[in-house]
Amino acid sequence: MSQIFSRLLCTSLILLCSVRCSADNPNIVVILVDDMGYGDPGCFNPESKILTPHIDSIARAGMRFTDAHAPGPLCHMSRYGLMTGRYPFRTDVSPWPEQPLIEPGQLTVASLAKREGYDTAMVGKWHLGFQENGYDEPLPGGPTDCGFDSFFGIRASTDIPPYFYIRGNRAVSPPTDKIAAHHSPGWNSNQGEFWRAGGIAPDLQLDEVLPRFTDEAIQVIQEHASNDGNKPLMLYLAYPAPHTPWLSSEEYVGKSTAGAYGDFVMMVDAQIGRVLTALDEADITDDTLLVFTSDNGPCWYDVDTERLGHDATGQFRGMKSDAWEGGHRMPLIVRWPGRVKSDTISDQLVCFTDFLATFASVMGVQLPEGAGPDSFDFLTALTGQSADDTSVRNQFVMRAGSQPSMMTIRSGDWKLITQLGSGGFSKPKLIEAVAGGPSGQLYNLADDPGETTNLYLQHPDIVARLTAEMKTIVDDEHSSVASQEADRSTLTGKVMCGYQGWFNCEGDGAQLGWKHWARNRKQLFAPGNVTVDLWPDLSEFDPDELYDTGFTNTDGSIAKVFSSNNRKTVLRHFRWMQDYGIDGVFLQRFANGLKDKVVLHNYDTVLGHVRQGAGQAGRSFAIMYDLSGLKAGELKNVRDDWRRLRSDTRLAEDPAYQQHDGMPVVAIWGVGFGSKTKSRDYSLAECRELIECFKEDGCTVILGVPTGWRKLERDAIPDPQLLEVLELADVLSPWTVGRYRNEAEVAKHMQKYWRPDQRWCDQHELSYMPVVFPGFSWHNLHGGDLDSIPRQKGKFLWSQAIGAKQAGCEMLYVAMFDEVDEGTAIFKCTNQPPTGNGGKFLTYEGLPSDFYLRLVGKAGEMLRGEIPRTKAVP
Incomplete structure (x- = not known):
């Protein structure tokens, strides 16, 4: 009898809860x-x-x-x-x-x-x-x-x-x-x-x-x-x-x-x-x-x-x-x-x-x-x-109402109609295309809400992108485009992140100790032996991705970090890129380690993870060789490494490898840096030879150059031959991290550098990819001020994206996806870093740990005209 009463009581409570819950709606x-x-x-x-x-x-x-x-x-x-x-x-x-x-x-x-x-x-x-x-x-x-x-x-x-x-x-x-x-x-x-x-x-x-x-x-x-x-x-x-x-x-x-x-x-x-x-x-x-x-x-x-x-x-x-x-x-x-x-x-x-x-x-x-x-x-x-x-x-x-073959897609500011005419009650309903004329209609509704100017022939890249996006939606029987593969055929309209992939932990199999976590990588990553200013948010990670440190969390537990040598972690990072609409990455490949067998093995391991991650998540990737630290005569190491990767691993044939103008993209960072009194050990002549080798190999070449490259000032060597070398490239990407510190300086930088840089590149038939960054800090790495360039809750990064758009730029490089060393990371970082002497850490100012992933995804949408350009952080 008591069991029957219990069941009746339970049923009554469930019904009462249902009534109350429905009444709350x-x-x-x-x-x-x-x-x-x-x-x-x-x-x-x-x-x-x-x-x-x-x-x-x-x-x-x-x-x-x-x-x-x-x-x-x-x-x-x-x-x-x-x-x-x-x-x-x-x-x-x-x-x-x-x-x-x-x-x-x-x-x-x-x-x-x-x-x-x-x-x-x-x-x-x-x-x-x-x-x-x-x-x-x-x-x-x-x-x-x-x-x-x-x-x-x-x-x-x-x-x-x-x-x-x-x-x-x-x-x-x-x-x-x-x-x-x-x-x-x-x-x-x-x-x-x-x-x-x-x-x-x-x-x-x-x-x-x-x-x-x-x-x-x-x-x-x-x-x-x-x-x-x-x-x-x-x-x-x-x-x-x-x-x-x-x-x-x-x-x-x-x-x-x-x-x-x-x-x-x-x-x-x-x-x-x-x-x-x-x-x-x-x-x-x-x-x-x-x-x-x-x-x-x-x-x-x-x-x-x-x-x-x-x-x-x-x-x-x-x-x-x-x-x-x-x-x-x-x-x-x-x-x-x-x-x-x-x-x-x-x-x-x-x-x-x-x-x-x-x-x-x-x-x-x-x-x-x-x-x-x-x-x-x-x-x-x-x-x-x-x-x-x-x-x-x-x-x-x-689909149009009276012309079933006529489809339209709206994406951001852009609208594509697949045929000519109204497709409905307005006359003419359908206009046959003529040779040399447009076969469809393309309008920028932000500039032309009345659809008076057909831009179909002026923007074939946008027509192709919208056509592909519409086909995906129609064929897949659903509208979700978050899982849609990134277009790897062009850098135009792309926001690409730098991906260091250089973090190692003791016990991760790389035999590199605590590389890029600790000052002395052979000793435990712990208070007093630290080089990072941000702490990653690891709440989603599995136990086999985590490595114990000598730090302690606020709840007394052992603080943990990740390793880039761990395949699961790199794949996770690419899923984040997919989730937030980030197009892809330039994988940093530091040339001064190419002759060290242990380091090179780690490079190749991380590259393998990146290839798999990009493929599974529908993202793109490309190699960026960083020339920092190379001596004269060592640029040939870069050429040899690329040839090995291309022949032994068929890297450039990977479907996820980023292309531009029909060719695989290779970036070379570090051309032209120096001053009147000191330049890098490798010469401009060596840089010219390396660029020509990549061009002969059928590559699109991006050069990471100094901010002052155009006028041979600031961080650029004052050698007129630099401009001759840069004209050999396909894309120029000047480094700007630390070159401005707030929104007002961003606006000045845009006027003084990005806008005239873009014009120069247009005149010389080059593409231009400015670098933007969320903030900067290297307190634990170099002893500078903690939070030396504040993030301002995303305002600083967004102001740069807006400035680049105003300057007419069509592609962006975000520094960096995962660099917690200099406080430029945009991936998930915690607001509750470990405690303990010997290490002070930044937070995301109370913002959600995925805030900057979202913001970078929005920057891509804004750059492509998919969302309005507004000063307010979205």
Whole structure:
């Protein structure tokens, strides 16, 4: 008996917990209007000729999204993506008039909410198909089979017969009557009071549908308020307006200055106002996440704009069904009192497919495997929290509405359309390409939001990149590009990190002791024998990657470090690069160790790990020979080593090896450093010979040069022959670590060096790769000040990335990925370094240990124009 009681008690507690947890979730109300343009609501277009006070009130109390997109520029395409979190081009949407588009068991926003304890209701236009077996029979496959507890609405638009109401999965009254076709004089044939001939139910009047749906939605809200309130509500209100027919009630006729369309938009706004009032009267406004948007662009022609002075798409080109922005860039507003700051604006790229993942995040649950393959969580944009790069959308792929072969991809500022023409209702729908002309369209929306200047022929590299990215997304059946392989064919648009790979530990098999951890590598790495200023975050590492030191953590445990000789660790580093969108690395190969067998063996071991890591993570790598410490006559060691690697290991043929201009990349660091009184032991003539050897071997050569190379000043040898040698290279990369110390000096450096350097390289047909770094410190290595060049919580590094972009640079070198010696590392470092005498360590100033990995990934996106260039650290 006691066991039965215990089970009953346990069950009761579980049910009580479920009720309480579901009650903690907000109500969710989605209001989707039909064919309303970005330029219609006054809150999105101050020049609008239509008054929309109720929509504007939602914006004042919530957040407006200025870069939100329908997943397709037609009604059924858009609604499929909204419901499923899946791009509509991934399915055949054409059978909707007779068959359901959503598969049985496919997760939807409604079934997700129902699973999490919501009462779910839909009112309005479905347009995603039923299994039609006659209108006096049940209609399977509709809203009540896709997660909604209740449904009252219509099968499609109010200009597509048959016209009848549906409650649940049955017609309220079958469409037994007939209605003749109708259209309005003075408008295009698909505008005005346009509807098609067909069957109509005796109880349905087309001009009564819009207010009837408002009545039904208010009833849902009132019934929800009258229950015990333990369950939250999800209401999806899909108005069939201002889609045609434009049937304004008498009180709105002539109220706008945008004709019959504007009058109807005002009526839609008034119906939304009624719903807002119902939420207030039910006392649930403060507990409700409200979403307002439109399913696709308006049916509005250029002649309408010229005649009435109202631009229904705002500044954007095109209209409904088009691949141009007017077809799919939508007004989107989210209001959530207490969570979303009022009267705010977000430029986060959003697609309606993102509602599924975002609602899941609101509910505190994860989507099941395979669900919502094109859904990204934008809750962080709503709440102002820092975002996980793997969840934030930075691209968008769509098929045009009337030209199925026409695809478009948006990536950052760039937009590619695969053919010429609108692909939709605007004329011409399709333009055949001609010899020597563009075969598609490329626009930079940051500079040209109206899509007036086709840059397709001017930027073939961007066309190729976007084409490859779109193919990956389409072929892989999901939108995640975090796992997409880096493009190893070019350095253009790349942010590459230096990777030292020089850390060794006693017991790691390299026989090099505590190299680069300790001053005396043959003695224990411990207080008093230390050369690093940052301590790596090892919380993710496995026990077989960790090596005991003589330091103690704050909790009294033994502090540990890693070894670059350990394969698991190097592979882990490359997974981090993949996770945060870092393109690849230059593996440092120090030439002064090439004749030491033990050191060379370690070099080759780490190189093997890097090759495997880059291959598995889809990153790239290239060799960078550092000439520091070489004597005269020793540069031949570099040439011999490269030839060995290329012939014995086929290094340059590795699919992960970085290429540029069709050739494998080799970097040589240390050409031209010196002063009037002292230069390096190896000569410029030897450097010339080495460069020529690499060029003859079919390589793209990068030279790491002094900051003052162009004017033969500062850290450069004052020898005019230096410029002659540098002209032999393909890419110049001046070393800047320590050359400036704060944001103001970065700005001066950009003006004095990077911008004229870039111009010089352009004039001499060379590429230019400036070096940026997060901060600097070598207190334990050389006794200097701890934190001698502060990081300023990322501001210092970001200011350099911005400066390089302003200077016109198209590639960046980040120093360094893993160098904790001089405090320039960007990989995961801890804010709780060991304690003990003989070693002071920096932290990441309380920032997350992955902050700089994220920031470098963002620098790449900014450099390529995928995100806006803003002074604020992202």
